[in-house]
Amino acid sequence: MRLQGKVALITGGTSGIGRAMVELFAREGALVTLTGRARAAGRAIGEAIATSGGEARFVPLDVRRLDELRQVIAATAERHGRLDVQVNNAGAVLPKSLLETSEDEFDLIFDTNVKPVFFGTRWAAEIMLRQGGGSIVNTASTSGLRGQRERAAYCGSKGAVIQITRAAALDLAAYQVRVNCVSPGAIDTPLLRAARFGAQANQDELVAQVGRGLPLGRIGSPTDIALAALYLASDESEWVTGTNIVVDGGGTA
Numbered sequence: 672m673r674l675q676g677k678v679a680l681i682t683g684g685t686s687g688i689g690r691a692m693v694e695l696f697a698r699e700g701a702l703v704t705l706t707g708r709a710r711a712a713g714r715a716i717g718e719a720i721a722t723s724g725g726e727a728r729f730v731p732l733d734v735r736r737l738d739e740l741r742q743v744i745a746a747t748a749e750r751h752g753r754l755d756v757q758v759n760n761a762g763a764v765l766p767k768s769l770l771e772t773s774e775d776e777f778d779l780i781f782d783t784n785v786k787p788v789f790f791g792t793r794w795a796a797e798i799m800l801r802q803g804g805g806s807i808v809n810t811a812s813t814s815g816l817r818g819q820r821e822r823a824a825y826c827g828s829k830g831a832v833i834q835i836t837r838a839a840a841l842d843l844a845a846y847q848v849r850v851n852c853v854s855p856g857a858i859d860t861p862l863l864r865a866a867r868f869g870a871q872a873n874q875d876e877l878v879a880q881v882g883r884g885l886p887l888g889r890i891g892s893p894t895d896i897a898l899a900a901l902y903l904a905s906d907e908s909e910w911v912t913g914t915n916i917v918v919d920g921g922g923t924a
């Protein structure tokens with residue numbers, strides 16, 4: 672098993688990509704703590720994993736409450752005596768153009784997508800450097816690499832995640848704390864469906880259409896991203912830091 676005995680904390684583990692990471696990491700032997708605001712979903716994921724012999728403990732958390740994020744990171748490390756992997760995955764999208772975006776909406780996107788990544792990286796690293804190393808994985812986006820219509824604040828927030836990842840990797844390399852990110856392209860999750868198709872009917876067909884427009888001919892699954900995060904979380908990537916793995920079916924090629 673690729674994460675046998677590793678202690679991993681995954682934010683935004685209640686849905687979509689984060690949920691797939693929680694399930695995969697637990698199958699690979701990690702002792703997982705997952706967070707999110709959706710309590711029923713979080714508990715159900717933890718229980719299902721326990722039934723199949725894994726460990727995934729749900730802790731309710733709104734990542735915009737930075738003091739609580741810091742507390743959950745500390746409590747996870749205290750419970751297990753260490754923290755090996757921190758995945759800063761929680762995120763939200765705002766499907767609005769520059770001209771439609773208010774200051775409050777901008778703040779919501781940066782408070783959700785950027786500040787918890789910056790401080791989650793810092794606070795996890797403070798624990799990891801004392802134990803001699805660790806791996807931090809941030810969920811960025813191909814929207815952080817190129818412009819996209821009707822996503823001005825979101826593109827800015829994900830560009831920030833990629834740059835924070837690179838700079839943090841340099842600050843932390845001497846301590847063997849690695850910091851990397853994954854940039855998903857179009858992945859079939861509730862976030863993508865809500866942002867692209869709103870309340871439209873026939874969403875499965877719309878999703879399939881997006882997939883047909885990509886070089887590899889299908890939309891991504893949450894597991895496609897979880898597999899990249901697994902590589903970055905595991906010791907297989909021990910000589911990899913400051914990088915951004917693009918997983919997008921060839922979309923940005």
Ligand code: NAP
Pocket residue numbers: 682683684685686687688689706707708709710732733734735760761762763764783810811812813814854855856857858859860861862863
């Ligand atoms: P999703 O299914 O909507 O999941 C989003 C996750 O983030 C949920 O677990 C949600 O938990 C959590 N979250 C959002 N706001 C939060 C908050 N304030 N506090 C705590 N948790 C919060 O979306 P997804 O597609 O899997 O997105 C996961 C990540 O991938 C995001 O960072 C997103 O930007 C990125 N991404 C997605 C795509 C895509 O095509 N789907 C592409 C590129 C990047 P609760 O609802 O329980 O709070």
